[in-house]
Amino acid sequence: MSKATLATVQGIKTSLEKEVAKGDDISSESVKDMLDQLDKCNMTMAVLTKSLIGTVVSKLKKHDDLGPPAKALVKKWKKVAKDAEANKQAKKAERRSSNNSAAAAAAAAATDDQPLANAEEWDDLLPQQKIMCQKLHKFLRTHKPALVKDGINEEAVDHLLVSRATEIEAAMTTKFKNNRAGYAEKARTLCFNLKKNAQLAEQVILGQIEADKLITMSSEEMASSEARKAREEEAKKLVDSKRLDWDQANEDKINEMCGIKGDLLKASLFTCGRCKSVKTTSTQKQTRSADEPMTVFVLCLNCGKRWKC
CATH class of the missing domain: 2.20.25.10 (N-terminal domain of TfIIb)
Known part of the structure; x- marks a missing residue:
């Protein structure tokens, strides 16, 4: 925030307040000049919030001569608020995406919190394939207690965990043959979502989602209902912030950001x-x-x- 701009706006605000206090004796020419000065200022959301200049200019909107330029200024400042909100939502979405990628990488790399299994089915696999089977098994295994609690035989669950991990890795090897980057990216996504989404993991273990289908699912399709809801809400906020009628739909929010509240909402000249x-x-x-x-x-x-x- 420019201190010079803030000081200029605050100075104009003080002068405007004196003119508005005159009521019928207000000097239209003087006020018009001040409104022109405000129009030329490099207005930002920080300056609007700090100076609360909107509280004074809003009082002029019903004046015959001063109303049009006052309304134009308020409309211009609402666009500043709209753009600031859009940037804020875009940055939130970017941070969320970055955090999800980091979390997926961390989940795939975390192998020391519980021992990795070793099954005979994996002995003839290449080293990287065996490691992938072990990681998949590890993240599927975190959901074993819930399945046993639901009445499924523990030994049967153990057998299914090995089988599903083997099937998923085999499907990945087939799909990403000669594509190591694609294999690694899918591995990170699978490990993260199989750990975080209990419903998905249980459907995979019980064979309700087959390996060939699982490896074609996107991150959004594998995400839990809570994660999908959060993403949808963020996306909706971003879309709303770009609406042409955003300022009308968010009139109360903009007024609050600009300091126009309470009796000022009903204030007149x-x-x-x-x-x-x-x-x-x-x-x-x-x-x-x-x-x-x-x-x-x-x-x-x-x-x-x-x-x-």
């Missing part, structure tokens, strides 16, 4: 002479000849005073 509240509403009527300006009737929502301008 007019200040009550009795209670000094800006919580007023106004209407215009043609009470004089057509070439004369319209008469403004104002009602204070705080104390009930009525007057006309």
Whole structure:
């Protein structure tokens, strides 16, 4: 955040507050000049939040002459908020993707928290194939207690663990023949998801998902329902942040970010002479000849005073 920009905006805000406090005697030319200065400022979300300049400019939106430039500024600042939110969501998605990749790599590399199995079926395999079978067996084995608890014979589970690990590795060798990078990437993804997604692992162990199908599934398809839901929510936030009507759909959020809250949401240009509240509403009527300006009737929502301008 530029300190110079913040200082400039805060200085203009102070001057604007003095003009707005004048009520009917507000200097339109002076305020227009200040609005032009604000339009030229390099406004950021940090400056908007720190200065709360929106709390003052929003009071000018109903003024005949000053309303259009004030509304244009607020619309411009809402776009700043929209872009800031989009960048924030994009960075979150990027960090999530990076964290998932790191977690998958860590899961595949973690082999010292429990001993690796050694089955006769693997003795004739190449060293890297045997290691892969052992890793797959290891991550499938973490779900053995749940299957035994559900009434499946423990020895039967042990037999299935070896068989499924062997089948999966064989399917990977066939699919990724002469593609070591593809084999390694699929190995990381499988190990991570078989460890984290109990439902997937149990379906694999029980043969409900065959090895040939498993190795063609994407990370999203193998993810647990909780992980898929979290990803969908992040994706929805990212899509929402790019909507053309995002500022309207997130009006309350933007107002809060810009410091426009409480009574300021109902604030108008007019200040009550009795209670000094800006919580007023106004209407215009043609009470004089057509070439004369319209008469403004104002009602204070705080104390009930009525007057006309």
